[in-house]
Amino acid sequence: MRKLNGIAMRGARGQVACSAITLVTALLSAPAVHAQAAPQRQATDADAATGESAEIVVTARRREESEQDVSAALTVIGGGELDRRNIFNVNDLENSVPSLEVDSQFGGGQPQFRLRGVGGTDYAANNTNTVGFYIDELAYPYGVMTQNALFDVSRIEVLRGPQGTLYGRNTTGGAINVVTNAPTRELSGGFDATYGSYDELGLEGFLSGPLTNTLSARLAVSTNYGGAWQVNRDTGEELGNRNQESVRGKLRWEPTSDTLVDLSANYTRDQSDGRGLQLLNDFQSHNYRPLGVLYPADTDKRVTGWGISDYFANLIGTDTNAKPFRDNEGYGATLRVQSDFGWATLTGVFGYQNFKRREFNDWDATASNEAGTYFFNDIETSSGEIRLASNGSGPFNWIGGIYHSTEKVGGGFYSDFTESSATGAVWSTTYDQHVKTTALFGNVEQRITDSLSISAGGRYEYETRRLNGFRSEIIAPTYQLRATASPRRSMREWSGRAALDWRFAPDVHAYASVSRGVKSGGFTTYNSGIPQQLDPYDPEKLVAYEVGLKSTLLNDTLRLNLSGFYYDYRDQQLQGVIYTATSRVGRITNVPKSHIYGAEAELTWNPTRNLRISQALSYKYGEYDEFLAPDTAVQDPATGEYVDIIYTDRSGERLPLPDLDYKGSLAWTIPIGDWQIEPEVNYAYRADRFSVSDASVIPAYWLANANLGISPAKMPVKITLWVHNLFDEYIQETRNRFITARTVSTHAPRTVGVRLSYRY
Template sequence: MKKMLLATALSGGFMSSAALAQETQQDEIFVTAQRREQSPQDVGVALNVFSGADLIAQGTRNINALENFAPNLEIESQFGSGQPSFSIRGVGFRDYATNNAPTVGVYVDDVAYPIPVMTQGVLFDVERVEVLRGPQGTLYGRNTTGGAIKLISAQPTDDFSAGAVVEGGRFGRVDAEGFVSGPVADTIRVRLSGATSQGGAWQTNRETGEELGDAEQYALRGIVSVDLAPDVEAIFNLHGFIDQSDGLGLQLFNDSAFGPLAHERRETSWGSSPEFSALTGISQTQSPFRDNEGWGTSLTVNAGLGGAALTYIGAYEVLNRKEFNDFDALTLGGAGVFFQSSADVMSHELRLSGETARLNWVGGVYYSQEDLGELYQSDFAASFGPGFAVTTPYNQNVRTMAAYLHGEYELSPLVSVIAGLRYEDEARKLRDLGTFAVATGPLNFANGSNDFTLENRDLNSDNLSGKIGVELTPADDVLLYAHVSRGVKSGGFTAYNTLNPNALTPFAPEKLNAFEAGFKTSFGDVIQLNGAAFYYDYKDQQVQSAIYDAGTGAVVGRIVNADSEIYGAELEAVLTPSPWLTIGQTFGYKSGEFTEFMDLDIAASTLAGMEVLTDRSGQDLGFPNISYQGYVETQTQIADGWSARARFDYSYRDTLSLPLLGPAYAVGDYWLANAQLAFGPDDDRWELALWGRNIFNADYDETRNFFITGGAADIAAPGMPATYGARVSVKY
């Protein structure tokens, strides 16, 4: 298939004006979505790829911002916390707890980050990011139902190079990153990079005028590449980060039952009860904050074995998290929560791959061990009465073992077949979970008694998943593909505050059977058009709900399983009608409904004193149906040896209806638009850019909910207002 950079733009890598056109027309971004280097147009998978320059131009400093540039992708911080929820094509999992696996796998340099909160560091010095849509598992260490996001760090270079980017913006925000790379010996290459983000407080306390939203983040990474032998390379990666930023202040979108309050877009509030302050040591007037740090190391060894290649990846990642959030946006302590988490993940992956004239294959084994210890404390004084400051500690251990095999065989120059298989065995152990409330005595466990006996739960599962498909290449610039795949997401535990042990009954793994067909085409250097359509048969989808405990007559919040179906399509196009103009458009559509879900009617069950179920079959799943992204980029010579570039990009997200909460908590649709003007010399030594983000100052929320019964505090996680600033990039 014809290889050209325009292909990468269509695949989602919106070309950055941070890179000079003269260079980008010669260099193509390759992807490793199928464990080998390929042009995105040669991969029969729906994917997007963004270069490091793209991320800088888009202002993407955190993985969550990718949702504005890839179709059918949503990344939602849970009520403004550091716990993200990833969703691709409507396959997502909303859970503010730390202990459960995501539906979308996140990989950094081929190392899986199975605890979602571990993904929230600064995004810097990146070679590229790949977003893969659909179940993954026959090529990766982890198994997922929604898709995968791969971050690939920039690697050490054979020649000396260095660079830096400094950006200043509205509200006093400053972001900076830099790197130094090159050889230190004939067989050793080193790359050192770092980044920091400072300032940017854009919210105010409506009672006191105190500002909120300052960033204080630091990150470092060192990569050493060593040639151990002519066909053996070892790559050692050591990295770490510190995040002492302010948290996000939630916004009241209705008048509170505690009195009418102003709703100016950037206003928020916070506060804690005396009991919560005494329990945690956090001041009653303390604003939301993060005090997180993490570090990790990995060793990758690549060895050529004649007709095959052997790869070993060993990694160890550590996260220490302290995070205080106020989930009611009131001063009286109705739903404050303080997370103290300690997590470490150890993993090993051994992979063997090979290629012949007609066959590409890869097989591997994977092992990981996750250890999570968490203590979270909740302030329910305004919800349940004075004294309800609650502590819930627990520990969770997860052991995962897997083996996978994937092959692609060319039957003829026209037809290739693809098949993959994966077996996974997992053991999850929840230990020492209890709930202790100040108001109900010195100690009380989840069973409601005062016995200091902590609850333990085990969940053992083994699953088979796989993929089979066909690819057709009727012409050099045309790829047609169709495949059926099955993905599995781990089961888990509802590790929330509870006075009932039935809340800890594990929920089952979810299974997704995916049917997809698509095409990738090029029409010379002028037009590229890619598309895909899919249908998902979703079994045991994990859903936030509740159960009724007949023994105690209590309604107990718990994650449960339901069946559903999802279908949709994506269409992506890039037009280059002239060398100075590029236009890119992406459109995503998805729709889904429950096919079998007997859900608890909480109000009716409470009133009747018995279990009352409601049939939600046919009810919409509530995710945004339409996503739309686009950009227009121009470039021109302004003088001999000097170029100027302009870019305008925009994105649309449809209504988020949240039907299980009711219509009052629907999040309206919104548009975001960004603009940039940049100029610099053609030798790419430096560049100056002026930018604006959310330039039309769209008023939007990320999500909505309530945390005090009776509608006393309806809250929303607000989006950023308009920002603008300048950026200087230098390169040697």
């Protein structure tokens, strides 16, 4: 029960809060001798105060190299840039990475990632992302697990295009690698305290340093509270307060100069309010039959609505006046061992993550109980990867490894349709999913001449996926068992990549590649009236052709990277519908054939020592090549049952993706005496896109953010004034239609605040 859970977890929350207080106290009482030599938060972050485009060392290809040397479309965001670009959670990444979209269907707590138009829109918890998400090389396969991950971060690497050859998991869209800060050999620490609109309060801090000659440690904490920017249209009650706490501890042991052992553990708790939806059109509810209530379409970007019935509140263990909420908890650990043999390096990465999702959403956005949803999922993932790689000193290099993972996703969700004319019932959908994956992978690279090299790699995997004991049933007002099933499926697939790299000038190289990626199939775990809805959907396969150019010009002050791609897409996974005897239900289906093509350009320029300009522009377009989709159904007038389904040939139809996006930032460092003033602005544009779940077009948007940093003379302190959504734009993130109302999830209005940063 939510009330009891809140009481039971006060001890855990108190431990995190005490850790934060202890950390800040330690920082403020630290000896002043450390202030002058203090490292900044991110030693690898590109610095706007230098006259050159600073190199960031990345590990996107499982070895350390300059980001400019990677023969693939790659965007890197340094840890300091996260604050400057107002990136507070994974959803905000889309405003800084070309061709990336991140949104949460129905405004829920589960983000969906799409790169170059490749990605899904599933709201259930049992299906993995098309874009791989990793934290310190450990896969977080389910989107809901990625919240509260972006604190104490060294850098984020986003690889576009199919991955798998060098990664343990299969993906068709790309990979997002979050690299957190490692323990340091010198004592260092810092904190960032933020206060903003709607009483938003945030605190992040870290303390790092040696414990012995061979052992060092790092502790980082993050807490966020307040920020309720939404209001109930009927009662004026606030919605949107954050209540998040996270902690990460890391140990680094260096027993010899050739051996490195990293151990990390993490804990996160999210008891925030949920996101309220808005009515896109006037809505006639059915909660006071026969007339109901007429709700006008929402025009104020802050208003929303919600409600919960007595039965549903008792069912999920909360109050009858409960707001949409999250009560999520996650914890886990990662062990990474690396040993350098001279001729090769052996690396092992082993990890475990446990995540509990408890989340109540109101998807009709009114006081009427027509589409309330409560998720209760328990997720366990464990994985191990062992790889051996050459030392990279010769013309021939190689890497090979084995990967194994197990995943368990249990639970399901309840749906409250008691006041809906469509169903008028409370549904329960439960299941227990088990997944096992084993893969072998390898890659070789040969330098043919000083300027020309070729590489080729492959990955073969075997996966079994079982959905045990699926039950979809009506539990009120009368009990009805609607569907049961225990489907299984297995997959044997290969991925691969071949590339050619030509360095025709000292700081300019071009590449061409062809790659094949695979994303696992799965099961649609929605409310179901027929077992056929649980028929597995197939894996999707994507063959990608890509060419690119990477260049560093004008005495290392200008970087210009270009890429163009064509995707041959088979069995694309798409959220669609099928028809039961009396209604249509959602189901993830496969599109036999489609294609996507596009181009991207990224520019970083330091025209003067203190000015940094970053620009990114991308274009993409896609069409269905073969796709027969159910459109309507013919009903029997006597029984009301569907007796015939009419299909539409959607071949030649445009894929539901925005064709254009543009991201940019300008950062300027102005020295005034011994002080520094740092104005910065960042902005993003996304073209309109089609919403599958609502069958309408989501409008294009512009989003701008601004920051003004002030660093006093000879003090390890920085004060930043920030504005998010500078022009107070009305931004629609998603459009939805679940059972009754047409709703929209919107971006927060303009917010302002101040951040105090301290380092020693």
